[in-house]
Every structure is written in C-alpha cells, then in structure tokens.
Amino acid sequence: MSEGALSRCVRQITGVKTILFAKPSHVCALLLLALCSACLDSGRSLDWADPDAIPLAARTMADDSARSEALLELLRTMPQSEDSLADPVALPVIQMPPAPNTALGDGVEPLDAARCAQSLRVHRTTRGDVAVWWSARSGGRVHLLTAWRDAGQRTWRGPIPVDTLDQGSTDARDVAEGGAVGCQRPAAGLSVDDVNGYVHVSYALVGPEGPGIFYAHQMDPRAAFEPPIPIVYGERLGAARVGSDGDLVAVVYEDPNSGARQRIALAVSRAAGHVFEGRLNVNAGLNPAANPFVHVMGRAIVVGWHEAPPAGGDTTFLYRRAVAR
Secondary structure, eight states: OOHHHHHHHHHHHHOOOOOTTOOHHHHHHHHHHHHHHHTSOGGGSEEESSSSOEEEOGGGOOSHHHHHHHHHHHHHTSGGGGOOOSSOOOOOOOOOOBOOOEEOOSSSSOOOTTBOTTOOEEEEETTEEEEEEEEEOGGGOEEEEEEEEETTOOSOEEEEEEEOOOOGGGGGGGGGGTOOOGGGSOOOEEEEOTTTOOEEEEEEEEETTEEEEEEEEESSTTBOOOOOEEEEEOSSOOOEEEEEETTEEEEEEEOTTSOSSOOEEEEEESSTTSOOOOEEEOSOOSSOEEEEEEEEETTEEEEEEEEOOTTOOOOEEEEEEEEEO
C-alpha cells in the first residue's frame, strides 16, 4: 500500500484528517492518538458556570477587539482562572519535519501576493510574531498558511502550511445558504499559547472527505504543523475561533449542522489539542447565532457570540462561562 493510500485509510478509520503525504511514522502516531481518544470520557470535560446565556452591553463596545477584551475581563473574575488542570492527558509527540524557512519580507505582515483580503491574523508573543492567512489557488481553492517572525528578527519566515487540502469548487453547494466560496470564507482562528508556545489554528474548508470545521497545531516554531483533525463535519462553512492555556484548548464555532437557526458549539481538549473530548451546544438556538469568540485561562473558559431575531431587530452580544474538570 502506498503512503498516500495508507494515510487516507487511517483518516477513514480514525476520523483524523491527515495530510495525504504523511509519512508512515506519522500514521503510527495518529493511530495511537485515536486509540487514546477512545479511552477518554467526553462527559467529564466541563461544567457550565452559567446555566444560560447572559447578554453583554455590546453597544458600549465599538468592535470585535473591544468585545474580546470584555470577555477576558469576565474570565479574570472567575476563581478557576487561577487553577491548572489536575490530570491533563499526556500523549506522545508526533515527530514533524522542519518548517519551510523562506524569507517573506521585513514588513508589518508576511509577503504573499495570493493572500485573501481580510484573512490575515497576527498574534504577537514573547517568542515573536505569528501570522495566519488564506492564500488563493486555482479553481476557488485556498491554502491555509502561517509564518513566524522570531523575537529580535525583522524577517518573516515560512510559508508554513496548516492545511492545503481545500477542494474549492465544491464550495458552490453552499452558495444557496450563504456559505463560503474561495476567499469569501471566514478568517481562521489563531491562538499562541503563553504556557507552552504552541500555535493553535481553527478554520473551515472542504476537505477530500467533505466540508467541516478543522483544527491543527504547531508545537515547535521550527517544525511543521501536525496533521489537522476534524472538529465537526457539515455542509455550511462558518466561523471558528480557538483559545488555549497550556493543556486546555477550546474551539468555538458556528455549528454547520444546526439548520436555519444557527447555533454556537464548543469542543474542548485537555490534551493540548491532540484529542478533543466532545462537542457541546453553547446556546439554545432560539435566534440565529454567529461570530463566536472564546478565551481560556486556567480551567476557566468564556464564549461570546452575536444573536439576531429572525424577523429583524437589534443584535445582542451574549456570553457563557464554563469550567474544565
């Protein structure tokens, strides 16, 4: 069996969305990760601190940055934000090849003539700056790329692929529902962890196995990203954001399977993003919800989102907090 065929087989058996040219050594590690995930109890991942969604005075916040900061302030008031996970799940490290190291310019952002407008996200850390963006390809396809500008350096290096398997033209089936086509899809979510330095990315695309929400991370800034894994499959491509604090990682997303009254859902990992333990509804779905936010601190998680009445009216910004066990 060829490496590509073996990798596709593993994806179908385990649900892990591997890159088609993954090496056999990676496949063995992915099989082990899948076996570990079967041993986890998804029901013990978290408890809701807020039984129901709580409105936030969005009119006092001018933009997404202000809303994000307001959620962080709410998170800091939770005593669990000072805690650490009592029993994080230890899983083996997948040995990844070195990341590409081409110079991408000395500007404010890395060079890419094919970058999709409005898709660039940059996160500044003590180890340097990390950027993620969609890069257009033929046939409406896109590649999800990242780059590093190391601390003390002026030049960006990369581009480091996160996911290059988008099928592009099949996005057309989502047009009737307002779904994403080519560069019109939402920007990827980005979090660079302050504890271990891992880069976490969440996003939506149409893979060879179907459309959905996916997640990938990079454990070493000089290494490639580990193979992406699916959060959920569904026809509609929506926004997804990610937050992290050490071993606790949370991905919040517009649920692609929630119908006309779109819901927000949450996936949680207590294994630094190697395995996600369950998918939970965040809101009741009485009003269509969109544009989710998430932050993680200690064992505390806060999720925010917008809701608008189906018949029209003012948009409400709501939040809900949870505590990881």
